[in-house]
Amino acid sequence: MGELLSMRSVTDVIIGGESSNGLNEASTMEDISKKLSQALWRIYNRSQRPSPWAYGGNLPWDDPQFSARMLREHLDESHGAASRSSKERALQLNWLWDKLQLQPGGKVLDVTCGPGLYATDLAARGCHVTGVDFGPASIAYARQLAATRQLEDRCQFVEADVRTVDYGGHDFDAALFLYGQSTVFTRAETAALLAMVARSLRPGGKLCVEILNQDRIDKRNNRWWYTDDTGLWGDAPYLHLGERFWYEDEKLVLERFHILHLETGQLDEIQLCDQSYAVAEMEEMMLEAGFTAVSVYPAWDNLALYDLNEWVVYVATR
Ligand SMILES: C[S@@+](CC[C@H](N)C(=O)[O-])C[C@H]1O[C@@H](n2cnc3c(N)ncnc32)[C@H](O)[C@@H]1O
Numbered sequence: 278m279g280e281l282l283s284m285r286s287v288t289d290v291i292i293g294g295e296s297s298n299g300l301n302e303a304s305t306m307e308d309i310s311k312k313l314s315q316a317l318w319r320i321y322n323r324s325q326r327p328s329p330w331a332y333g334g335n336l337p338w339d340d341p342q343f344s345a346r347m348l349r350e351h352l353d354e355s356h357g358a359a360s361r362s363s364k365e366r367a368l369q370l371n372w373l374w375d376k377l378q379l380q381p382g383g384k385v386l387d388v389t390c391g392p393g394l395y396a397t398d399l400a401a402r403g404c405h406v407t408g409v410d411f412g413p414a415s416i417a418y419a420r421q422l423a424a425t426r427q428l429e430d431r432c433q434f435v436e437a438d439v440r441t442v443d444y445g446g447h448d449f450d451a452a453l454f455l456y457g458q459s460t461v462f463t464r465a466e467t468a469a470l471l472a473m474v475a476r477s478l479r480p481g482g483k484l485c486v487e488i489l490n491q492d493r494i495d496k497r498n499n500r501w502w503y504t505d506d507t508g509l510w511g512d513a514p515y516l517h518l519g520e521r522f523w524y525e526d527e528k529l530v531l532e533r534f535h536i537l538h539l540e541t542g543q544l545d546e547i548q549l550c551d552q553s554y555a556v557a558e559m560e561e562m563m564l565e566a567g568f569t570a571v572s573v574y575p576a577w578d579n580l581a582l583y584d585l586n587e588w589v590v591y592v593a594t595r
Contacts, residue, residue, distance in 0.1 A: 316539065321535075323546075326582060327548055329550050329589060331548065333548075334463075335461050335550075338415075348414040351391055366398065368401065369455075369580065371576075382403060383405070384407075385404045386406075387399075387455075388452060389410055390434065391412065393420075395455065406431065407433045407447065408432070410435075410437075410439070420434050444474060448479040449478060451482055451483050452482070455476070455486075457487060457588075459486055461550065471568075474566075475566045482595045483592055484563075485592050486559075486590070489588060490575065491556075494551075494553050498521060511538060513538065519532060527552070529553065530553070533546065556575075566593075568594060575589050576589075
């Protein structure tokens with residue numbers, strides 16, 4: 278997925294709710310108009326420079342409706358916004374098989390596994406895979422995919438927050454943390470998560486982390502807008518207003534979206550934070566987390582991925 282979705286957020290429903298059934302059409306219209314007006318004033322009075330992490334900083338992946346809409350994006354082969362295409366995943370899986378020294382029977386942890394596209398392919402190669410993700414529609418799809426492919430005995434999917442789930446007692450041979458999700462957490466959360474994953478690996482086990490290349494991140498402030506009646510933010514007409522802020526001291530991007538739902542007057546505010554890391558900083562974090570060696574592969578080691586130059590891949594050995 279591109280940079281947008283590699284960030285996280287929280288939905289703040291400022292003016293909520295459907296029109297109540299008892300209202301006549303005129304009063305309903307009046308009610309919606311009032312909500313729309315209030316929403317516009319709320320947008321007008323927004324903070325000019327929001328505080329990073331104030332809303333958690335992640336997309337509402339664990340919201341059931343958002344998760345269902347996001348699943349459509351994961352499975353859409355026409356773009357790589359949420360998951361890479363099957364062709365690109367096949368290239369990555371061959372690379373991972375080699376670099377993580379995977380083999381049939383190996384135990385693999387997939388941190389933020391999404392709809393299980395990597396996990397089930399690794400299971401098809403004979404690995405035993407545990408995928409963790411808090412998107413309900415993605416986890417349901419992953420389980421169904423494993424069943425359809427008759428891989429249930431080699432796949433386990435856990436619906437949980439990767440920051441708090443118990444990874445103990447597995448002795449994994451390898452772990453994946455793909456598509457930039459580690460940067461949607463604060464530095465402290467990422468450090469803690471890396472340490473937990475390190476402890477879940479057997480000595481010599483390997484973790485692959487893919488994060489955005491700090492040098493390539495767009496550091497310009499920016500604004501945009503569009504309208505739609507389907508997509509990630511809803512399936513009825515809405516106005517999307519977006520803003521992007523670069524925080525030089527923190528080396529962090531914050532994107533703020535205001536989504537105004539025209540039929541109800543509901544306003545959602547979502548803030549995504551994306552913490553970037555210099556290569557040396559991430560190497561040091563991994564060593565401090567309990568890994569003994571880190572190999573760095575800029576630009577996905579030149580795999581033929583559409584956005585390879587945006588990424589740096591780390592393979593850390595416990
Ligand atoms: C860009 S998708 C990538 C999914 C998968 N790795 C792939 O490439 O197909 C990011 C995933 O991270 C998950 N995620 C984000 N924050 C999470 C958290 N705190 N706990 C569990 N899952 C999380 C989302 O639900 C989503 O499935």
